[in-house]
Amino acid sequence: xxxxxxxxxxxxxxxxxxxxxxxxxxxxxxxxxxxxxxxxxxxxxxxxxxxxxxxxxxxxxxxxxxxxxxxxxxxxxxxxxxxxxxxxxxxxxxxxxxxxxxxxxxxxxxxxxxxxxxxxxxxxxxxxxxxxxxxxxxxxxxxxxxxxxxxxxxxxxxxxxxxxxxxxxxxxxxxxxxxxxxxxxxxxxxxxxxxxxxxxxxxxxxxxxxxxxxxxxxxxxxxxxxxxxxxxxxxxxxxxxxxxxxxxxxxxxxxxxxxxxxxxxxxxxxxxxxxxxxxxxxxxxxxxxxxxxxxxxxxxxxxxxxxxxxxxxxxxxxxxxxxxxxxxxxxxxxxxxxxxxxxxxxxxxxxxxxxxxxxxxxxxxxxxxxxxxxxxxxxxxxxxxxxxxxxxxxxxxxxxxxxxxxxxxxxxxxxxxxxxxxxxxxxxx
Numbered sequence: 001x002x003x004x005x006x007x008x009x010x011x012x013x014x015x016x017x018x019x020x021x022x023x024x025x026x027x028x029x030x031x032x033x034x035x036x037x038x039x040x041x042x043x044x045x046x047x048x049x050x051x052x053x054x055x056x057x058x059x060x061x062x063x064x065x066x067x068x069x070x071x072x073x074x075x076x077x078x079x080x081x082x083x084x085x086x087x088x089x090x091x092x093x094x095x096x097x098x099x100x101x102x103x104x105x106x107x108x109x110x111x112x113x114x115x116x117x118x119x120x121x122x123x124x125x126x127x128x129x130x131x132x133x134x135x136x137x138x139x140x141x142x143x144x145x146x147x148x149x150x151x152x153x154x155x156x157x158x159x160x161x162x163x164x165x166x167x168x169x170x171x172x173x174x175x176x177x178x179x180x181x182x183x184x185x186x187x188x189x190x191x192x193x194x195x196x197x198x199x200x201x202x203x204x205x206x207x208x209x210x211x212x213x214x215x216x217x218x219x220x221x222x223x224x225x226x227x228x229x230x231x232x233x234x235x236x237x238x239x240x241x242x243x244x245x246x247x248x249x250x251x252x253x254x255x256x257x258x259x260x261x262x263x264x265x266x267x268x269x270x271x272x273x274x275x276x277x278x279x280x281x282x283x284x285x286x287x288x289x290x291x292x293x294x295x296x297x298x299x300x301x302x303x304x305x306x307x308x309x310x311x312x313x314x315x316x317x318x319x320x321x322x323x324x325x326x327x328x329x330x331x332x333x334x335x336x337x338x339x340x341x342x343x344x345x346x347x348x349x350x351x352x353x354x355x356x357x358x359x360x361x362x363x364x365x366x367x368x369x370x371x372x373x374x375x376x377x378x379x380x381x382x383x384x385x386x387x388x389x390x391x392x393x394x395x396x397x398x399x400x401x402x403x404x405x406x407x408x409x410x411x412x413x414x415x416x417x418x419x420x421x422x423x424x425x426x427x428x429x
Contacts, residue, residue, distance in 0.1 A: 067097040088119035152205070153205075155200065179196065182194070225347065238276050255349075260351070283302060333346045
């Protein structure tokens with residue numbers, strides 16, 4: 001009879017090997033590691049593995065998909081794939097992508113075509129050959145985007161003679177344009193990457209797509225309680241840097257109007273260059289949804305980061321509360337103003353103070369007093385805001401984007417602790 005801890009070892013061995021080559025190497029480079037130790041090693045990896053999957057890293061191991069990988073990133077589909085908990089990617093090799101690119105579609109139309117190749121359900125190689133009744137109709141990210149008319153965002157998967165599996169768009173007169181080639185990577189019930197022989201044809205997906213209206217950051221903030229911060233960006237010229245980063249992904253942390261009003265006396269004492277640095281400190285040059293912030297706790301660079309001048313802060317979360325911690329103070333996210341990838345704007349309850357501009361200083365020592373009352377703090381913050389505006393709350397906004405993408409659920413820490421308790425129980429059997 002197989003021992004419980006050995007079963008757990010075999011299971012964790014399989015999962016770790018599929019997650020990341022570094023983790024796999026660490027596991028297999030320890031020939032004397034016992035099954036029980038390996039199981040506990042897996043639990044430790046849960047703390048260091050922030051996302052269940054990363055399509056860019058998965059495809060980077062396979063040069064034959066480099067063009068497909070590049071355009072997933074360019075169209076922002078990669079980040080959308082990573083946010084999904086259950087997904088199947090129908091990968092196209094460089095030759096198939098060359099055929100698609102020869103049509104000279106706009107980037108926005110190309111996104112629709114590629115999103116037709118991303119299924120919002122899990123299909124591993126085994127499941128492909130065991131489809132009930134031999135055929136299945138499944139939704140894609142093209143359908144989920146709302147851009148697909150009718151049911152044109154659905155894909156037909158059919159088992160064919162000789163062990164082949166065919167794929168075709170639902171609106172393609174029943175034609176199966178492509179067949180299954182091989183499995184590229186699978187993390188069971190999380191992500192499956194399957195190579196298919198060629199591009200799926202769809203007149204709806206290839207229809208000309210208008211460029212989305214350009215996001216106006218300062219206008220968005222001005223209409224939703226952050227006009228004062230928006231005005232500072234415009235007056236200082238820092239808005240240009242923010243706007244330059246939107247297309248590549250941008251996260252903005254915006255102090256609300258009452259917060260800026262209280263901070264203005266301190267702000268006016270800064271030089272012009274320090275004002276710009278302070279404002280840039282409130283932007284991060286990558287799109288970070290609320291779920292991403294919660295699962296990627298740690299140090300984050302900002303638009304103000306410049307070599308030795310780090311201008312970074314630390315993201316932390318306690319359940320649903322997400323905080324931004326500098327070496328000087330801590331601010332809290334109180335709501336979401338806008339979440340339209342590649343841009344997301346959060347409201348925060350304090351102005352972020354970088355240590356490069358505001359450093360803790362020693363207060364003059366007070367003469368001893370014959371009193372039993374608690375002593376006052378020996379430290380104060382130089383040039384810190386004298387008061388904090390009341391935190392605003394928009395609980396309905398915080399989770400909207402995450403719920404729409406199916407990523408709301410168990411808190412990561414509770415899940416890990418639950419698994420830790422389960423595994424320890426198994427090991428002691």
